[in-house]
Amino acid sequence: MSKGDSVQPADLLRPRHVGQPIRRTEDPRLLTGNGEYTADRKPDRVLHVAFRRSEQAHATIVAIDTAQARAAPGVVAVFTAEDVAELYKPIIPVSRMANYYATPIVALATGKVRYVGEAVVAVIAEDRYLAEDALELIEIDYAPLGVVTDPEDAAAADAPLLHDEAGTNVLVAREFKKGDAAADIAAAHTSVRGRFRMTRKAPLAMEPRSYCAEFDGRREAITLYTSSNIPGIVRDALAESLDLPGSRLRVVAPDVGGSFGSKGSLYPEEILLCVAARKLRRSLKWTADRLEDIASSSQSFAETIEAELGFDADGVAVALQADVTGDVGAYSIYPWTCALEPVQVVSFLPGPYKIKSYRGAVRGVATSKPPTGPYRGVGRPISTFVTERLMDMAAKALGIDPLEIRRRNLVRDDEFPYRIASGIIWDRTGFVACLDAAAEAANYAALRQQQAAARAAGRWFGIGLSSYAELTGIGSRIAVAPGMPINTGSETAKIRIDSTGAITATFGVASHGQGLETTLAQVIADDLGARFDDIRVVQGDSDGVPMSTGTYASRSAVLGGGAAKHASVLLREKIKRVASHLLEAAVDDIDVANGFARVAGTDRTVSFKQVAKAVYSDMKTLPVEAREELEASYTYDPINGTTACATHLAAVEIDPASCFVKVLKYVVAEDCGRIINPMIVDGQVHGGVAQGIGAALYEEMIYDDTGQLLSASLVDYVIPSAVEIPHIDVVHIESESAVAGGFRGMGEGGTIGAPAAIANAIADALAPLGIDVFELPVTPERLFRLIEIARSQQQQ
């Protein structure tokens, strides 16, 4: 028993780590090349996989000749769909939704191909170069079928069907209704409308998808290393598909180089690698090259929205209606289904506003393109783009300032919890506070003056606002994706102090850049009373906890953080009980902080190490019944989840010569509740905004009428570099949240607010020409056309 460490009683009361910009635990390894991404794995005598992918957008596979490839140097095996069909069950992205057809997910294209880039044949060879050589020796005979690239065409009764069994290309259709929106709009004082479009995007994580299936012959087991952010979901799905128990199938996401949603679904290649590793009894590895990553990872945000918003004479929005068509691509993804993105658009269109009546109809239509899936923000970058554009159009029509019209319509502090017209409930969050804070931080009045001066000088200078709210940290009462039968509402933390006194905290979440090893340790340090540096966080490993899903939907700080708090408290109580024996004091008199238990108000302490020794090794100190294993596990379910919100403000100037949009100023005021690590929160906002700017100005997946991909390289699919992204100012409103710890999720928000703010700023800049922005991205080419049309109309 030692005496006199330096903790003062006052220190015990306030959080010492939560709220601090603590430097990340992850960084030393990632900065020195000591990280380990999936592609860095080197299992014994690993074989390499390469895929022959379809060059056809929709065609029957008539014949595949692999004889030459099988005979090629270094080739160990060649698999077609037929060769592996008996070895696994297709994975079906089922849902309880009505009007939904679940397309099965198979390891290799079976019977026909449905998009360019779909994997048809797998070659397994001693090295990747040899595997790729052999790909060229494969002959595939296709009989082309009708290609459907436009979702409107694909929805027509006589369109060629991608899935005959579905009987239609409309894989999902839903309608949300409250009141009589059409009648209310007809009766409204003013209404604004538009046909909005967001083109297809690639989330484009810098690390291409990568899988390594490591075969253990001794245990007849497979460990799949995967660049996934849902390793738990992948484990459960593959266990079922391959009929392998979880004790022989482990799925690990080691260091993962970003996802943004593109690594958040189960992929055919994950099935193929596991099936083939089991059959060949060898470890197998595959990493996408950039071209195949762009062509085969889930894409997103491909929607057209006809929307109309009605207002009364005071600028209060009364009714909204919208018809959304989502171009969901060739397959429904697992587990989220193809409904995730388009249905989320109609769910969130009313946004943070008190609109009384609503009708939102959505169709998700299959096309001959890669499947769409989650991308940072999911649906809300588009719903926010539409609603915020309509707000600005109305402000202009009614002669109200854009700031003022939002203030009149946002849910106010005394009105929470508030159920918006689509049924989503916002809990108390700083909607108006964020609006005001953004305006203040940007010095809105001065910006407007600057704009007046620029306009007087004939320059195109615009200011754009966007306000949004999102549901984060969703609990078990709400499905992350509509009707999805898996539980995404809970997360488990397991914290253990072993016989050396080391603290290991294991989670099912799967960080892929968010720094959860740091932030979760911050939470534990405070609630367990441990030293930050003594805590090691293990995550992304399906063996860590009995059931987990991963990191997505802005959930990990809320669910992981909540589980961490509860498990910490349970373990702290155990430590107190042991310490009360060792220190001969009442349990209630023991404080725990900084890795020590202490009798309050005295200098009598024991370290965690001494506590561990007493429990595990030194059999004389404690009575047998007091030797409780120093481990606690807690599964946290926030039941409903919690709201997060922000207002973004952008100021842009457009160069009339190049039609290039320069973002001059960017401010985000956001409310993510109690902040665990402000440095990390700011980083998440910066990155999200950069992606939103990319979506607004540059990024676009282009498929021609025959379904050929024209933007398969980073030369053609342009993501912003350091030159295109402005300095971003971030202001935090930390309003109370009801979930454990008061955290709110915030990983996606930047991408939700930015497209709308940029679109509004461009429309504002071009208001003198009467130009509105209905389509993103606003590339220089699109802008040039808009300006030409406006000028010729003005001349007439």
Place this chain on the structure above:
Amino acid sequence: MTIDITVTINGRLYRASVEPRLLLSDFLRDTLGLTGTHVGCEHGVCGACTVIIDGDSVRSCLTLAVRADGATITTVEGLGTPEQLNALQHQFRECHGLQCGFCTPGMLMTGMDLLKKYPLATDDQIREGLSGNLCRCTGYQNIVAAIRAAAALRNETTP
């Protein structure tokens, strides 16, 4: 057919017999196990694979291993260690200049090259210098801050 090459990497001499088509990035990662160098595109756009060859930053995915015969190469493994980060690595940590860490080795190697060659007096110059390296996580702001801080330190120490 293979070709014998001799390369000095991070101060150590390597001899190997490589196929003429082998990329330097694959040679570093797969042959030598130096997996700190990342491959994000294999077509020269993302900059993740950047290494320093004979004093200049080069994309290892656009370089054949045989072309490195006789060269002196520094990769991210040749900067600091987890216990002793070098000045630029340290600033990346201080400024939160990395999230997933995938672009980071390329950013560091480009940053080292920029710090050696350019004044980097303004953020615009830093951003311009980084324009060949893509990051999807950070929005660049904190990478720029890290290089700005490292440049300031450099200016203090080199009169």
